[in-house]
Amino acid sequence: MTLYLPRAFDERDLSRLDALAVEHPFATLVTVVDDEPFVSHVPLLYSRDGNRVELRGHVARANPQWRGGGRALAVLHGPHGYVSPAWYPDKLEQARVPTWNYVVAHLSGALNTFDDEASLAQLVGELSERHEAAVGSDWRFNPGVDAERVQLRGIVGFRLVVDRLALKAKLNQNHPPRNREAVAARLEALDDSARGVARWMRAVNCIEGA
Template identity: 60%
Template sequence: MYLPRAFADHDPAALDALIAQDAFITLVTVVDGVPTVSHLPVLYRRDGARIELRGHWAKPNPQSTHTGPALAIVHGPHAYVSPSWYPDKEEASRVPTWNYVVAHLHGTLERLDDEASLAAIVSDLTAKHEASVGQAWEFEHERDSHRALLRGITGFRMLCDRVELKAKLSQNHPDANREAVIAQLGAQTSDASRAVARLMRATLDRTTDPVAGD
């Protein structure tokens, strides 16, 4: 990923927050020079520098046979930024851009085929997301009909050894420009635009000077 110094974020807590907001990843593998991509909900766990993702594919998915190097992309909020919002738009010849947050997690993928691992993945995912919608459906391992569902999936675990977290939030602009963009995005009807405005505010509050270059 193209990652200018101004936009690199090395705070593990920022990654935690990004995935907590939306743990639906793009998983990329390459076999014989051909990329394969899946879009999947995952379970995320970080213990210090150790990061683990767990999830599952439908068994017919070609990626369910893959192991080895993989890339998991975590998508954060993003929003268009108009150059008309910048106070210095004329003298600095500003142009349109896009602000966003994204993380690339590089690591090693392994398949999980045993019933206990598959049951744990389904149960944990279900518990997490049922609670988020105020429901209480449970995977019941002791039921034959529920165990039969496991035959249709293949699980995976990905151990991540490198993280690239990019927060492109106008850090390379003067504070006046950043304040103006925050105000404009905060006034938009889009949830994503307002989320970017909140991230920009948090970033600006941590710094006082524009970051040069990049």
Template identity: 60%
Template sequence: MYTPRHFAETDLAGLDALAAHDPFVTLVTVADGVPAVSHLPVLYARDGERIVLRGHWSRANPQWRHGDGPALAIVHGPHAYVSPGWYPDKEAAARVPTWNYAVAHLHGALRVHDDAAATAAVVAALSARHESALGSDWRFEPENPAHTGLLRGIVAFTLEVERFELKFKLNQNHPAANVTAAADVLAASGREADRQIAALMRDRLARRPPGDEP
């Protein structure tokens, strides 16, 4: 991923926040030179720098047949259009439109688990997490034949992350006045992602060392 130094993120707390907010990732594998892409909910876990994703495919999805091997998971964060008209120095610096966003690329070794126990564990954990967030009481019941019979239609996987790239493009290459002005406009937006980007922009600006002005 192309990441200018201004936008490179190293704090894994940023990744934790992205995964907690939106655990629906893009999973990319390559077989015989042809990429395959799936969009999947995952379970994210981190212990220090050890990061693991777990999820499952439909058995009808041919990606699982790629087997064990390298894979890329893309964790998508919020994004927002930024108008040059919001910057105080728009004329003097000849500013142009841009797009602010946060994203993570997780590279690692994919392992396929085509067995009922592993698949049941993933389904149970996924449903418990998302059902509880809705206040719902549905649960996967391993003793229920109607539930366990469905496991034949899916295949579980684990992605052990070996390398991560975090890009938080939030106007860090602009003077503080520009960041503040753009964040103020986005914070007043009716679009949730705009407000989330505004919060990230303000957070990164607050971390800027004194005197470190682009």
């Protein structure tokens, strides 16, 4: 699958991909099963060593997606929000129209699955450690407890080594600086998602903070 990616929105800084994966780890996983697109929504563990990017996660064993093998596409959805043409200082002379600002990454590669107990226990342990901390809790998967270990039979893990990636940051780069500054300021006055867009706009467009 190919992402429509105009040059102005093609972000090549992999540190920004790192940030997106940390902030938005809940991904859309797309494969082809029986000649049809098949989609799951899963939290992912992301790692990068230089240009090598790897994703790990799991699906329910009852989910047929893991049986298909082949290539997979993982989509990381970043912050997004509506942009009103009324916010642009040059709205009248340029006849500006509405748009939507957003950040998204498409990461694809071969999908390799595993279901050995040790690897699944490590995966679940890492996922719980990552997300428990994010919500201020301290639950930990304990493979030494039979009642917890047996739950591993209900899942299948997967690993995706990315061989093709695209990071699209559509953040008014094709507008003059005063438009970008005005949009970022208006978004900062809205909800958390809109403020997330504004933070990315300031980082990518090198706009000073409000």
